[in-house]
Amino acid sequence: MTNVKHAGAGGKQPATTAASATPAEVSVSPGHARRAEELAERDLKQVARTLRRNILVSIAAAGSGHPGGSLSAVETLVALYYKVMRHDPSNPRWPERDRFVLSKGHAAPVLYAVLADCGYFPPQELLTLRKLDSRLQGHAHIMTPGVEMSAGSLGQGLSFGIGQALAARIDGRAYRVYVLLGDGECDEGQVWEAAMSAAHYRLDNLVAVVDRNRIQNDRFTSEVMELEPLAEKWRAFGWSVEEVDGHSIRDILLALKQAQGVKGKPSCIIAHTVKGKGVSFMENNPAFHGKAPTREELRQALEELGV
Ligand SMILES: Cc1ncc(C[n+]2csc(CCOP(=O)(O)OP(=O)(O)O)c2C)c(N)n1
Numbered sequence: 182m183t184n185v186k187h188a189g190a191g192g193k194q195p196a197t198t199a200a201s202a203t204p205a206e207v208s209v210s211p212g213h214a215r216r217a218e219e220l221a222e223r224d225l226k227q228v229a230r231t232l233r234r235n236i237l238v239s240i241a242a243a244g245s246g247h248p249g250g251s252l253s254a255v256e257t258l259v260a261l262y263y264k265v266m267r268h269d270p271s272n273p274r275w276p277e278r279d280r281f282v283l284s285k286g287h288a289a290p291v292l293y294a295v296l297a298d299c300g301y302f303p304p305q306e307l308l309t310l311r312k313l314d315s316r317l318q319g320h321a322h323i324m325t326p327g328v329e330m331s332a333g334s335l336g337q338g339l340s341f342g343i344g345q346a347l348a349a350r351i352d353g354r355a356y357r358v359y360v361l362l363g364d365g366e367c368d369e370g371q372v373w374e375a376a377m378s379a380a381h382y383r384l385d386n387l388v389a390v391v392d393r394n395r396i397q398n399d400r401f402t403s404e405v406m407e408l409e410p411l412a413e414k415w416r417a418f419g420w421s422v423e424e425v426d427g428h429s430i431r432d433i434l435l436a437l438k439q440a441q442g443v444k445g446k447p448s449c450i451i452a453h454t455v456k457g458k459g460v461s462f463m464e465n466n467p468a469f470h471g472k473a474p475t476r477e478e479l480r481q482a483l484e485e486l487g488v
Contacts, residue, residue: 220263225430227488228263228298229255233459234488235294235307241479243311246319249469250363251291253394253427253454258295260433261359270300273326279356280345282330284338285363285392286320287471292328293317301327336369338362339389343379346387346447357386357441365397368406373418379447380419387447388440389420392427394456399467415449427452460485 220228232255240246258281262268266279283292290310297304302316302325309315316325320333330341342360349356366372379387393411395402402408415422421443425432433452440448456470457463460482463474474482 222431225259225263229259229430230459230486230488232259232291232294232298234483234486235297235304236290237460237474237479237482237486239290239293239307239310239317240473241476242308243319243473245311245471245473246290247287247471248290248460248463248474249396249456249466249471250285250288250392250394251294252458252460252463253456254285254288254291254361254392254452255458256428256430256454257361257390257392257433257452258291260430260437262295262299264430264434265437266359267356268299268327270296270327273301277354277356280329280342280358282338282342282345282358282360283321283328283332284330284341284360285335285366286330286332286338288361288363288392289317289319289321292321293325296325296327299327301325335363335366336371339372339375339379342387342389343375343382343384346379346384347382349386350384357388360387360389362389362391363397364391364393364395364402364408364411365405367391367408367411368397376415376418376420383445384447385444388437388450389415389447390450390452392454393451394427394454396456396465396467396470398470401467412449412451415451420447420449422449422451424451424453427454428458 233252236251237248240248261281266281268278269275293307296302297307306317310317311319321328322331330338332338338360339362342358346358362372397405412422412424423436423439425436427433436450455464457466463469
């Protein structure tokens with residue numbers, strides 16, 4: 182028997198039990214009880230911790246999935262969903278909503294953990310990750326409330342985000358579009374075609390965040406395809422670029438705020454992160470790109486997270 186926790190600070194709801202084939206240790210926290218605007222920085226850190234727990238628990242329950250690149254992106258999604266984006270979990274298709282596009286679709290567990298915590302669907306549904314008939318597929322899919330784009334084939338999300346950003350302009354809407362890319366994903370030529378066209382169309386309502394965790398799949402990015410100087414490349418393509426500590430919610434928020442003030446060009450935030458962040462034996466370890474923790478590894482990870 183397992184249960185699911187809700188991340189929101191101050192969440193007082195009881196743990197939700199879900200009958201599933203998950204190990205006995207697995208539990209996800211229920212309960213985002215407070216409004217996002219009320220969450221102070223220390224609360225957001227607690228949210229991030231519990232989201233990490235729910236990512237690991239859902240992947241362990243599935244027996245497969247991508248923990249490394251989910252854990253590295255937690256703070257980026259916390260900053261966006263809890264502080265920056267205008268969105269309404271009770272109305273996922275609200276036309277004025279800001280859009281979040283998870284281009285690195287294999288990191289779906291972090292998006293699901295956030296969406297569940299925000300109230301798009303019940304947290305206990307996280308335990309159905311990758312199961313037959315579940316709305317939570319292994320890679321992000323639009324059948325899930327709150328998911329904008331079906332992804333998994335790397336390289337496509339920025340192009341999709343450009344379409345949304347252009348649509349906002351055509352429709353006279355004020356929403357903004359945020360696209361999360363992997364650094365390994367930046368090996369895809371389509372990313373750079375998109376980068377060029379976003380600058381051409383002066384899409385200042387578009388922000389790309391690159392999760393610069395320096396690992397792709399089972400190797401380091403520098404071995405597979407050298408990306409540096411990455412910031413200079415984005416600048417050369419006509420973007421405004423900021424580099425931040427991708428685990429500092431404060432830094433990410435500052436960069437996102439700055440991006441809101443940029444006019445006439447799109448913004449790129451390179452978020453320097455650690456793959457597997459928060460779990461000692463997953464950090465900087467390519468082995469945990471696409472592998473579920475064992476029962477003992479999960480126990481140890483949850484102990485380290487302290488949630
Ligand atoms: C077009 C395409 N090629 C290959 C893959 C297989 N694949 C899945 S994840 C991954 C590595 C992605 O690395 P990165 O973008 O850095 O993601 P992160 O490290 O943040 O998980 C690869 C090659 C894919 N999903 N799509």
